[in-house]
Amino acid sequence: MQVAIFRTSGLILAVALCYLAAAFLASGVGLHEQIMPFWVPAGVALGAALRFGARILPGVLLGNLAFNLLITLSWKDSIDAYNLLTASLIGTGAALQAGVSALLIKRFDAYPLAPKMGRSLLWYVLLAGPVCCVISASIGTSAVYEFSDAGGSAGYWKDWLTWWIADSFGAIVITPVVLALLVGKSMSGRRRLALVTRLAIIMAGALILNSLFLDRLSNQLRRDFMRDTQLIEARLSGIMQKNMTDLATLGRRFAENGTYSPAYFAEEAAELIEENPGLRAYSWDPIVQQSEREMFERYTAELIDEPGYAISGESLYPEDPLIPVQMVEPRESNRTALGFNLLSLEDRRRSVIQAQATGRAVATEILNLTQAPDQPGLLILQPVYHMGGNSSVLYRHRNLVGFMVGVFTLNQLLESSLRSAGLEDISVRLTEAGARESFYSDFPAQPNPELIAAFDLDVAQRTWHMEATPNANYMAAHPSSNAVDLQGLLALVAILGTMLTLATHDRERVLLAEVRRQTQSLAYQAKHDDLTGLPNRSNLLETLRARLTGPDSAPFALLFIDLDRFKLINDSLGHQVGDHLLVALARKLEQQLPEDAHLYRMGGDEFILMVDGNRRRACVEADKLLIAAGMPMDVDNIRLQVTASIGISLYPNHGNDLVTLIRYADTAMYRAKAQGKNRYMVHSEEFSNQTFQSFSLEQDLRVALEQRQLLLHYQPQFDLKSGELLGTEALVRWQHPERGLLAPGEFIELAEETQLIIPLGWQVIELACEQVASWNEQGLKMPCVAVNISPQQLLQMDFVEKLNALVDSQRISRDTFELEITELMIMQDPDLAMLQLHKLRESGYRIALDDFGTGYSSLDRLKHLPLDRLKIDQAFTRDIGRNSRDEAVILTIIALGSALGIEVLAEGVETQAQLDFLCNNACNSVQGYLLGRPVAPDQLTLEVLS
Known part of the structure; x- marks a missing residue:
């Protein structure tokens, strides 16, 4: 039982690994690519189910589950409950499809390598492909659309059709290949090679044509993507330039107005914020000397009606002034920013100095925005100058009075650029020039290196290296994914070629089978009993001779079976009834036999059962035979009940030649009859060596107790x-006169038994x-x-x-x-x-x-x-x-x-x-x-x- 469980477990694991390997070899690199028109694993699953039965279906489920989870990890960092549910449903659909297909193929005798009739191949094609492949296509497509966060590829019904064609191709074309590789000795090596070669040529031809067609579409995809990337670059540059212009304009108006009122700032900022979804806030940050701090705080508190207004964060250097946030819009979502001193952080200070030195806006990346936690952002500082001095243009000079600051969310900036270009299904990665790590990325875990476009973008004295790659939805929407028509035609041609190949193979099989049947008929008659159809004495002797002289030395037993008082049946009811009784008994005994036991008729009412295993196994089988033989049987309208006597000999315990083993079994059978019939006896000598030694030690122990041969040792x-x-x-010891000093372990157990x-x-x-x-x-x-x-x-x-x-x-x-x-x-x-x-x-x-x-x-x-x-x-x-x-x-x-x-x-x-x-x-x-x-x-x- 344990061996059978172990073998089944190993078989399930092997099927799972084969399915997984076939899936990876046949698929692309993403969840969408597995919905393809040539799905080889469907044939692997059906072939294994036809060969090994329903017990391997858990292997199909495990292999499919593992494949889909690994595919999910190729474009995601982790697997959630929905991904697990999707993978489980797809695997269940694949296993259910393989099981139902195998059941129907067996039910209609449509085995592809040995069809029963001319229409069987047609039944095979219909059942393995279009009929049963509805199961996996329906369950799998529904699971992808209902639970997977990747969604479908090209619409539910189109994906369903692709899935259905893919499984049909795999099931019809690949199943015969799998079966040919697993049939064992029932097919000659040359015929197997010929069949596999023909089917492999058909499959390879379809796959090569499909590959060439997809290659052409892939080139088109690359060209279109590069064109779209250039459009994205232009739109993103335009949006950033507009934001820079808006920021500079707001600062200039603010300076020219001369009235720094909250209402004026809110009015100007609101219009710009509404136009730009990526903009999170504008703030006005004036330059305040340390000596003016208290006066500035009182003035600002009254100006913006915030009684608790105060500057937060000390400048990093004593000589630095303060650059606090005086006004920010929208204020409610940015209230915590009020009073924040730009010079209290080193990166802000560097940006302030750079902006002051160059007179131009400076950008600073922010890992987490206050307004949008867990989102990278961008801070742009625009210096604002107040023109003073003589009214003449030649004599005016600029005074830096503060900074107009814009806070942007990179996500929304990029989404706005993609949306304006009509390209929302492209992933982007941004890296500061010279840096190794990107500060923004929504790239998939394993992007296609052939579909990555890169360019540099100048943003407020910063240079960003930008990379773009299409995601699954982009590729699904591209015309290159719409290849179902041609691929369906290729699948149909491959299926027709498979049917022709299988029909040719079947014709050859029928001719060879007829020749083999005639040859085997003569050999069968020579080694089988004419009456019962059981193997005869000659067959037994040949089997025993091969078993005893071959490399397999595993133990086995011979059970010599003789019916009790069978002569009385022949004498009273006639030999015809006796013959019919022997046939009925032979059929009944055969039904009770395990796979590793073989029944032979020696002649008359004598049978021999050869069974693998030891004495215990032989006794178990003998009990089963006695029960089976003793059950009533109706023979020629006469109810008969007989008993049997069985003698058992064991190899190698009772001999290593066939004459000795048969003689010992025969002798034991007569001993069973002498003991009263309807029983079994095992041949044995008076004592085995082990029994004799145990008996001898027991006798010695009795003598030891009489002669006080025991002694004690003491442990402190x-x-x-x-x-x-x-x-x-x-601690007791036994001073044996011949074997020396014996420890308790050598005699205490025997003493307890006796x-x-x-x-x-x-x-x-x-x-x-x-x-x-x-x-x-x-x-x-x-x-x-x-x-x-x-x-x-x-x-x-x-x-x-x-x-x-x-x-x-x-x-x-x-x-x-x-x-x-x-x-x-x-x-x-x-x-x-x-x-x-x-x-x-x-x-x-x-x-x-x-x-x-x-x-x-x-x-x-x-x-x-x-x-x-x-x-x-x-x-x-x-x-x-x-x-x-x-x-x-x-x-x-x-x-x-x-x-x-x-x-x-x-x-x-x-x-x-x-x-x-x-x-x-x-x-x-x-x-x-x-x-x-x-x-x-x-x-x-x-x-x-x-």
Whole structure:
């Protein structure tokens, strides 16, 4: 099941990648370019659906979704919910179209490489193209127009028609190519190459002609765009010149009038602002000396009726005067600008000095306008002079009295220029001469480098480098995009050529198929049973021989099937009924077979099933066969019910030659009959090596318990604060007479399976008691000895009484022993385990919970356990310093133990870093190889107790 899911997932991914690659190879670079008259991916999707079925349709959806999202990112910086919805709907339409097309083609037997009849090719062309391609065209075009911010290309119905023609061409022409590449061995390499070559020539011819036609239209597009760009340059220069003239005129009138009244300024500015949509504000900024500041503020407050008027922003240099905004129009939207001192910002100061030095207007770019946040703007300072001196022209001199300032929005300036030229679908990028980064741009993310026009524009002593490129709507509206008629004709010619090629291929296929059918008929009769049509004995022997001598050494099983008491049916009902029963049974068994199983008739009522897999798989199939054979069948109006006996042999377990495998399966079948029929038996020897070894080890363990071959090693435990010995843990070892010293992992599991764990556990307790008594006689005091208790041992009803008797007989204090239990032990029988633990506590023993954190016991139960110690499993300790999550678990256990008043011991301490971490985090005690390995009692006495 997992393999099938993995294969399907891989197939879906492969289809998605192929679809994505085909889409990129066939498309342009934008959302509009994918609505084109030759859409190859439609054929990729339909071919894959016909070859692999509906399971690959998610791949078509994923490939189309990925393509459309990537296309969107090619002209946008990000993807929003509408873009995702558009891409999802287009992908859904493509997948639905491929699925419906494949279903209808199969329903009408219109498979293009092997049509059933003369009209099948016509059905294929109609179903794959015009009929089903309505689906994707309708869903996709509607999604683009309803949800995509790019909009359509040339109107809904024209785009729908282009989409429909594109998918029809791709589905009809490309599908046979895809199928020819995927049919495998059912088509010879030469015929496959011939068919693919012919179809590729048709497709390439149509694409080349289309490319030449589009190339011609592209050249026309470039010429027209360059002409439009020159018009934009002229209009933009004219608009900027007019703004400069208006600004100078307003300043001159203002100076000549001599009466700087707000009403006069508002009247003059309003007319100019109304004429120019890009103009955001005009302001009058007089030059004020520092000594005149207070007087100027009082005067201006009365003049413009703004009681709170004050100059904001100090000049950057002490010698500089003040150039504040005295009047601004429109005032309501620019009130915050009142009083702003131009000389308080460095870039404004530079512009003021330049304007004063040259006597001409100076432009300054502004990243964000107060009047239009997040929009780049333009500030133009026009110096205003007052003519003084003698009335004679020769003796008059100019006095700079202030600046008339115009604030412009670049967006609206450019839009006004484009609109006046009738060219609103062109994107613009502006860069200051000599700068690397542009200060204004609405360029697409990936503009076409062949469609970028550039020119320089002089604006108030600034030089701008301006670049222009057409956007998608411009190109869609251009006559170069109206190529549907010729492209539709090319698609029609390609479709007719495809039909002719497929018809020729089908005629060749029919002739070759007839020759092949005659040849195969003779071969079939030689290797198949005449009665049931199943492969016969000869076929089985040939298959087995090839399987055994070939490179494939995968295991398989032979199931020898024999009907029970079939002779009685022949004798009582006649051989004709018996033959009909065999045919009916063969059909029923075939219906139950998986793909990797093959049924053969050996003769009479004997069959053999060969199935891949191990013993378990063979047994599963045997059960299915017994059930199928035992179901009632109506044969010649007679209701019959039979049973079968099955013998199973396994390769390579039971042999590696066909004679042996068949003989073993036959023998096992007779054993099944001997056992009562209607069952299966697997051939086996008395014991396999593994069984014998397990049996031998079990016998040795029984002897070991009788001869007391077990011994204990002790691992010391230390207090982290004082460093003193707290006790030891008794760990069992088996001194095998032939295999040497065995660790617990080599025999404890076997002891649990054979119930020998109970006598083994008591022997461990006896050995621990004897050792403690020995230490006591030597005058060596062991604070505590920890002994592991198995679940089976703890849950014995007389365990506590028997333990008390054993410990008391050695005259040992009960609190010398710490009995270690696990969370699993408690889970097996929580109530009895809890009862036993309380009895042990009342008897005076210490109790520790071993391997804490690795089981599934509840904290609610934990708080009721009579515990003295929690032991942190080494699975957490060994990752200290490497895994912060394990450290967090350790800290939690330490905190839990502290809160419950239970000592915490960490096992498996092997490094100084682990020890330091536990010391720093208030762990009570530790054990591990760093401080002491498990050793024999004598060595422990020498190293620790002494």
